[in-house]
Amino acid sequence: MNNNKFKYTALSTAIVLALSACGGSDKDNASTAEQVDRSPQAGVTQLENVKHWQNISGTIQASDPDGDNLSIAIFDGETEITPVDNVYTLPHGVLTLKSISTFDYLPLTGEAATIKYTITAKGKSANGSIEIPASITDPLAYQQWHLRNTEQSAFSQSEALVEQMAKRRLGSSASEDELKAEEQRLRDSFVGSKIAGNDLNVAEAHALGITGKGIISVVVDHGTNIGHEDLSDNVLPGRSINLLPNASDPTDPTMTGYWTEQEDKDGNISEVYENNDIEAHGTAVSGLIAAKGWNGLGGRGVAPDSSLISINYLDYQRGGLIDLAIIHGMDGSGIRKDENVLFNRSYGYSPAHFLPENEVRESLFAYAPSTLRDGKGALSIVAAGNEFVNGSHNGDYCKRTNVASIGLGCIDVNVSQASRSPHSLTVAAVAANGKKSSYSSAGSALFISAPGGEYGAFAPAMVTTDEMTCLEGYSSFAGIEELYQYGSQAFVEGFANFNYPGHPQNANCNYTNTMNGTSSAAPNTSGVIALILEANPDLSARDIRHILATTAVKNDPENSQVKLATPTGEFIAHLGWVKNAAGYHFNNYYGFGLANAGKAVKMAMNYKTDLGAQISSEWIDAGSQILETKIDANGFPELVVPTTPSLDLTIPDNDAQGITHNIVLDDEMTVESMQFRFTISNPEMALYSNSSIPGDTASSAGTDLALEVTSPSGTKAIVLASKHAHLMPAILDGYYRSGYVQLPSVHFLSNAFYGEQAKGTWTVRAVDTDKPDQVNYLNKANKASIVFANSEPSTLEGWGLRVIGRK
Amino acid sequence: MNVKTLFLASVSVISMNTLANVMTSELKPLELKAVDVATLKKVKDTAETAVLTKEARLKALPAAIAAPEKTIKVHHDIAYVKSTPIHKAGYYKGDVLTDKQGNKQIVSGNLEIKHNGDLQSIANKFDLIILRDFENKIALVKPRANNTELNKLALELSKSEQIAIAEVELLGSLERAF
Numbered sequence: 001m002n003n004n005k006f007k008y009t010a011l012s013t014a015i016v017l018a019l020s021a022c023g024g025s026d027k028d029n030a031s032t033a034e035q036v037d038r039s040p041q042a043g044v045t046q047l048e049n050v051k052h053w054q055n056i057s058g059t060i061q062a063s064d065p066d067g068d069n070l071s072i073a074i075f076d077g078e079t080e081i082t083p084v085d086n087v088y089t090l091p092h093g094v095l096t097l098k099s100i101s102t103f104d105y106l107p108l109t110g111e112a113a114t115i116k117y118t119i120t121a122k123g124k125s126a127n128g129s130i131e132i133p134a135s136i137t138d139p140l141a142y143q144q145w146h147l148r149n150t151e152q153s154a155f156s157q158s159e160a161l162v163e164q165m166a167k168r169r170l171g172s173s174a175s176e177d178e179l180k181a182e183e184q185r186l187r188d189s190f191v192g193s194k195i196a197g198n199d200l201n202v203a204e205a206h207a208l209g210i211t212g213k214g215i216i217s218v219v220v221d222h223g224t225n226i227g228h229e230d231l232s233d234n235v236l237p238g239r240s241i242n243l244l245p246n247a248s249d250p251t252d253p254t255m256t257g258y259w260t261e262q263e264d265k266d267g268n269i270s271e272v273y274e275n276n277d278i279e280a281h282g283t284a285v286s287g288l289i290a291a292k293g294w295n296g297l298g299g300r301g302v303a304p305d306s307s308l309i310s311i312n313y314l315d316y317q318r319g320g321l322i323d324l325a326i327i328h329g330m331d332g333s334g335i336r337k338d339e340n341v342l343f344n345r346s347y348g349y350s351p352a353h354f355l356p357e358n359e360v361r362e363s364l365f366a367y368a369p370s371t372l373r374d375g376k377g378a379l380s381i382v383a384a385g386n387e388f389v390n391g392s393h394n395g396d397y398c399k400r401t402n403v404a405s406i407g408l409g410c411i412d413v414n415v416s417q418a419s420r421s422p423h424s425l426t427v428a429a430v431a432a433n434g435k436k437s438s439y440s441s442a443g444s445a446l447f448i449s450a451p452g453g454e455y456g457a458f459a460p461a462m463v464t465t466d467e468m469t470c471l472e473g474y475s476s477f478a479g480i481e482e483l484y485q486y487g488s489q490a491f492v493e494g495f496a497n498f499n500y501p502g503h504p505q506n507a508n509c510n511y512t513n514t515m516n517g518t519s520s521a522a523p524n525t526s527g528v529i530a531l532i533l534e535a536n537p538d539l540s541a542r543d544i545r546h547i548l549a550t551t552a553v554k555n556d557p558e559n560s561q562v563k564l565a566t567p568t569g570e571f572i573a574h575l576g577w578v579k580n581a582a583g584y585h586f587n588n589y590y591g592f593g594l595a596n597a598g599k600a601v602k603m604a605m606n607y608k609t610d611l612g613a614q615i616s617s618e619w620i621d622a623g624s625q626i627l628e629t630k631i632d633a634n635g636f637p638e639l640v641v642p643t644t645p646s647l648d649l650t651i652p653d654n655d656a657q658g659i660t661h662n663i664v665l666d667d668e669m670t671v672e673s674m675q676f677r678f679t680i681s682n683p684e685m686a687l688y689s690n691s692s693i694p695g696d697t698a699s700s701a702g703t704d705l706a707l708e709v710t711s712p713s714g715t716k717a718i719v720l721a722s723k724h725a726h727l728m729p730a731i732l733d734g735y736y737r738s739g740y741v742q743l744p745s746v747h748f749l750s751n752a753f754y755g756e757q758a759k760g761t762w763t764v765r766a767v768d769t770d771k772p773d774q775v776n777y778l779n780k781a782n783k784a785s786i787v788f789a790n791s792e793p794s795t796l797e798g799w800g801l802r803v804i805g806r807k
Numbered sequence: 808m809n810v811k812t813l814f815l816a817s818v819s820v821i822s823m824n825t826l827a828n829v830m831t832s833e834l835k836p837l838e839l840k841a842v843d844v845a846t847l848k849k850v851k852d853t854a855e856t857a858v859l860t861k862e863a864r865l866k867a868l869p870a871a872i873a874a875p876e877k878t879i880k881v882h883h884d885i886a887y888v889k890s891t892p893i894h895k896a897g898y899y900k901g902d903v904l905t906d907k908q909g910n911k912q913i914v915s916g917n918l919e920i921k922h923n924g925d926l927q928s929i930a931n932k933f934d935l936i937i938l939r940d941f942e943n944k945i946a947l948v949k950p951r952a953n954n955t956e957l958n959k960l961a962l963e964l965s966k967s968e969q970i971a972i973a974e975v976e977l978l979g980s981l982e983r984a985f
Contacts, residue, residue: 222984260980281984317980321919321947322939330942347982351908359972360919363943371942383985392983393908400834519985635896635959687850692840696907697847728907734958736856738849776837780909788842 040064040121042128051294052110052137053148053206060101060117061128068121070100075116090115093132103130106207110135110142138230138291140299140511143463145432146288146451146524147300149199154432154453154460155498155505155513157190161457164494168487193459198434198555200450200524202302204598205531206293208605212303212530214537216341217289219523220327221282223253223312225467228283229510230298231308234290239334240310243323253312255279255467280466280473282310284515285346287465288523289530298511299463302527302597303534309335314347321360328364328380329372337372340533343380344526346519348418350385350411350441352394353702353728356745357417365423369541377541381526382424383518385441387411394725395695395779397787401703403723404438407562407574412724413443420445420749422673422804425545428590429453429521432460434555436589440518442574444719444750446591448548449555450524456514457495463513464520470501470509477501528597535604542611542672544604549754551600552593554585564656564706564722564769571656571767573706573721581713582755588718591751612806614672617758622663623647623798625679625744629733637733649796651680651766654704658767663801665712669758672805673751676709676719677744680766682794685729686738695783700775701790702726702741706767709750709801712760717752722769727787741794747802758803766796859904859912859977866901897956898975912979917949918961921971929969933960947976 043061050056064070074081074088074095081088088095093107095115105115115130141147143154166182167174174182205211216236223242226235242253257275286308293304313327326333328343335341349355365380372378388409391398398410414420419441426445429437429452436442437452453461467473480500483492493500498513506512525548532544539547554577562574577587586592624646629637649659688697706722729736730743737743768790775787850856866888873886898904900916922929922944930937935948950960957975964973 258980279984314980314982314984317982318913318978320915320917320976320978321941321945325939325941325945347984349982358974359921360945360974363921363945367943386985396834400837517985522985629962631959631962637962684844687856689848689850690842693842697842699844731858733962734858736858738856774839774841776839778837784837784839786839786842788844791844 037068037122037124038065039124040068040070040119040126042117042119042126044128045130047105047130047132050105050107050133050135052107052135052141053203054209054294055104055106055207057102057104058130060103060130062101062119064121070119070121072097072100073118073120075118105130105132107132107135108148108203110137136294136296138293138295138298138300140463140505143513144299145194145460146199146453146462147202147302149194149196149432151194151196152460153194154456154463156456156458156460157193158494158497160494161497162186164487164491168491190458192433193454194432195434198430198432198594200302200528200594201596201598205601208601210531210535210601211293212290212301212306212527213534214340215303215306215530215533216309216339217303217306217526217530218309218311218329218335218341218343219282219286219289220311220313220343220345221285221347222258222279222314223255224282224286224308224310225254225280225465226252226310227254228287228465228468230291230295230465231283231286233292233295234306235308235310241312241326241334243312243316243319243326245316253282253310253315255282255312255315258315259318277472277476277478278474280512281314281346281519282312283467283473284462284464284512285344285519285523286310288462288515288520289344289527291465298465302524303530306527306530324364329368329378335372338374339372340537341372341378342526342529342533343368343378344523345380345418346383346517346522348383348385348416350387350392350416350419352391352397352411352725354415354726354730354742354746355417356731357747361417362421362423365418365421369423373541376539379529379541379544380424381522381529382418382426383522384413384419384426384428384443384446385411385416386439386517387441388436388439390439391725393780394727395777395782395785397725397727397775397777397779400777401723401775406723408721408723409442410725411441412720413441413445414720414746414748420747422675422749425525426591427518427521427525429516429518430555430590430594434594435559436556437516440521440589442588442721444588444717444748444752446588447545447751448525448552448592448595449590450521450528450595452518452521453516455516457497461514461516462520463511464515466510466512468508468510473509474512474514475499475501475506475509525595528595528600531597532600532604535601536607539604539607540611542614543607543609545672546609546611547600547603547607548595549584549592551596551603552591553596555590555594559587559589566654566656566769569656571658571706571722571769573718573723573769575716575718578715578717578752580715580753580756581711584754586717586752586754588721592754614804614806615669617667617669617803619677619800619802620663620665621798621800622661623679623796625677625798625800626732626740627744637735639732639737644798646795646797649766651768651794651796653768653790653793654771655768658765659796660763660765661796661799663762663799665758665760665762665803667758667803669803669805669807671753671756671758671803673749674709674753675802675804676707676748676750676764676799677746678707678742678799679740679744679797680705680742680794681739681797682741682790682792683739684790684792685741687729687736693784693786695779695781695785696727697785698727698787699790700770700772700787701768701794702728703787704768704770704772704790705741705794706769707748708765708767710763710765711753711756712758712762713756715753715756717750719748719750722767744800758805762801764799766794768794859906861902861904866903898958899954899956904977910979910981912977912981914957915976915978916957917947917976918957918964918973919976920946920948920964920973922946923969923971925969929967933964
């Protein structure tokens with residue numbers, strides 16, 4: 001768990017300090033026996049322009065006319081505070097005495113306060129005070145738990161919600177006592193959903209004066225409302241891009257709708273522009289990174305003085321390679337090669353099968369991290385996806401199998417090339433109690449975690465910027481319209497709460513409390529990276545990754561393993577936290593853990609590590625890896641099965657031991673990430689023409705497969721957990737390849753071995769974990785579909801690995 | 808406002824999940840007979856196992872040559888016209904492709920390539936027009952000849968030593984907000 005207390009460089013000087021300012025002549029005269037010692041003097045120090053979470057220095061009005069040594073006692077009301085290394089922790093902030101007369105004060109709550117003190121010299125005392133006005137702040141920052149988690153509810157769990165939900169659940173016939181009991185049950189269910197300290201420790205970075213100055217975040221998303229009252233000061237004028245053709249202002253991407261493809265009842269496809277009053281995703285993402293701080297408006301971004309560029313790629317994905325080049329910062333994007341920039345990508349595509357590598361896309365992904373910032377590299381921060389419970393592209397398969405209930409995700413992060421690319425920094429989401437957000441996709445390709453929250457009604461989500469006015473965005477008449485099908489006006493008002501037009505703290509509906517998803521975790525991480533970059537602009541993209549991995553906090557420390565029982569024993573499909581041989585903790589839910597801005601900024605300021613040049617090894621393959629196709633007589637690309645003998649290792653069905661195979665690496669390299677690729681066959685992994693089933697028919701050979709890799713140092717990592725939705729055969733060169741569960745066209749990524757030595761024996765274990773009952777489900781077209789238990793075992797034909805790291 | 812469409816956006820999907828907290832709905836049991844694996848027929852025709860298939864009854868054409876009576880919509884200089892289902896193998900400019908997840912994409916007529924150096928010599932050799940030479944040796948090209956089957960051309964290009972990979976450029980809304 002993140003320890004949210006501030007730690008300061010210890011001041012070893014004693015509290016009792018000599019005060020010499022009051023002249024030596026008095027001291028000289030003190031030799032006269034009859035001279036009377038005079039009392040010390042104390043006054044009132046009035047602080048001004050105090051900013052929330054920003055240190056302010058001041059001078060204590062304390063002196064002794066005789067130059068006697070003074071001691072000081074600090075009080076909270078009438079209670080004396082015991083300092084730790086001259087640091088006094090008060091309910092409203094932290095006072096650090098640098099000397100008897102100088103101090104720093106860090107306001108934590110932002111409230112007006114008086115710090116009383118007593119100075120004493122030779123038994124005589126005087127009382128003084130430091131008067132602290134209410135901080136200049138942002139009125140919603142106190143609810144932004146991701147910045148500083150004090151167990152605030154972020155406008156979730158309201159009494160209005162409790163009351164309305166109880167009424168809804170029990171109906172009109174319920175007695176008053178029954179309603180009260182139900183209300184209490186609901187309140188009880190909130191317990192444990194918020195735990196103080198589970199945050200990004202942003203306040204510590206801000207207290208150092210690091211707020212993202214000079215750093216640019218390019219938000220590739222739906223268009224951002226660049227005129228938003230809490231964003232406009234940070235939006236770089238004229239630098240945003242509206243990709244919509246014929247846009248009246250190509251530099252204003254503020255979202256009004258998006259182009260999409262629709263099919264009518266006759267099967268005709270047309271391209272239509274959907275006006276959209278609700279979608280505010282880009283605006284909400286931008287606010288999490290860079291909502292202006294200390295301006296008296298809304299909340300605060302993680303990097304509240306950083307700059308923003310918005311590109312509305314999700315509003316118009318019809319621009320082909322030219323637009324893709326723009327969103328990756330290539331020439332034509334307007335992004336200079338010397339700018340300190342990062343890219344936030346809170347989007348993706350995660351279907352129920354593994355998408356093959358596309359080399360052109362990989363070159364696009366590689367561009368910014370290798371070329372921008374004068375070659376130091378600009379990071380792409382990528383949302384992992386929200387598919388742990390419900391896959392978005394496989395109908396209700398995930399709901400029916402409900403693998404999330406045993407702690408396994410339904411769609412693995414590695415399905416998508418963008419998420420598994422070593423050029424991406426892929427982010428998972430955590431809730432306000434430090435545990436995995438229920439939806440956050442899991443897998444070995446994750447790098448780090450950040451707050452994403454839950455849904456904002458029963459547990460906190462994110463408080464951030466929304467499209468302005470009550471006519472647009474999540475907080476708007478349109479945004480809450482859907483709720484009316486579930487209840488009355490009172491119910492809607494109670495359920496929507498902060499998003500309901502008219503909420504006293506959101507009168508103009510310019511803010512929302514229901515933004516969530518890994519879409520939120522990514523910009524929260526982007527904000528942390530902006531802080532790191534301001535702290536040390538000389539850092540390379542790899543240095544920043546190194547800092548994030550090193551300073552991440554092991555959140556949810558008790559996260560437990562998930563064991564799958566088979567007739568031959570148990571297979572551990574989720575390992576929980578694993579400490580690798582280089583000392584890094586890794587978890588398939590969280591990557592290296594929860595980002596910690598304060599620790600990361602401090603490490604950045606004192607960064608001395610030289611990572612050297614990054615290199616990638618060649619692929620080292622074993623067995624029969626099907627890597628290519630050739631054009632057959634009909635013009636189709638057919639698989640080329642290599643002459644190298646297959647490993648031919650039968651993966652026994654429903655057997656926890658599975659099979660293992662080793663590859664020995666001779667290269668001396670330090671691992672930054674590992675890639676793996678596999679050729680795994682199963683004759684039943686095919687597309688079926690099944691007249692008795694209107695939808696899809698698939699084998700469980702894909703869903704049952706798990707892949708575990710052990711490094712030469714003995715560190716285990718689950719590269720593919722079992723039970724995920726893997727309903728299609730492998731893909732190569734544009735075709736589903738019947739008979740193959742996996743082909744090397746997918747490069748699995750694991751960050752679990754970060755910092756370890758690559759040389760030695762790598763072991764893969766392939767396991768079929770189940771013989772499931774037939775799963776009946778509705779596919780995306782709402783047609784009845786099945787997954788049947790595979791009767792034929794799968795075979796590991798070949799596998800390979802590649803090291804990305806340094807000598 | 809088209810609510811159904813709007814909820815395709817992922818954050819709205821999350822909102823739907825919020826609503827799921829309000830409405831606890833049970834999944835209806837699906838009573839399907841257990842299949843006998845031995846009786847199942849695999850799809851063998853490679854044309855039917857392509858990831859993207861030309862099932863849509865629509866063709867995208869330059870607006871100037873599109874028949875008005877068949878035109879459903881004109882967007883900029885592209886007209887979408889009704890078409891009979893296309894079974895001819897390969898990808899041609901204007902083809903509308905569908906995958907098994909229901910995503911629709913349009914063949915732009917261009918090819919995305921990752922080349923190894925001399926783009927002009929590649930263009931000369933394969934009779935291509937260079938539309939844009941990006942950084943990282945990525946380029947956008949198109950065949951000089953109209954009605955070229957693009958998938959086959961991409962595969963041919965990919966086999967060239969001068970080209971690491973060639974892909975048919977597809978236009979469509981595949982990625983969603985998380």
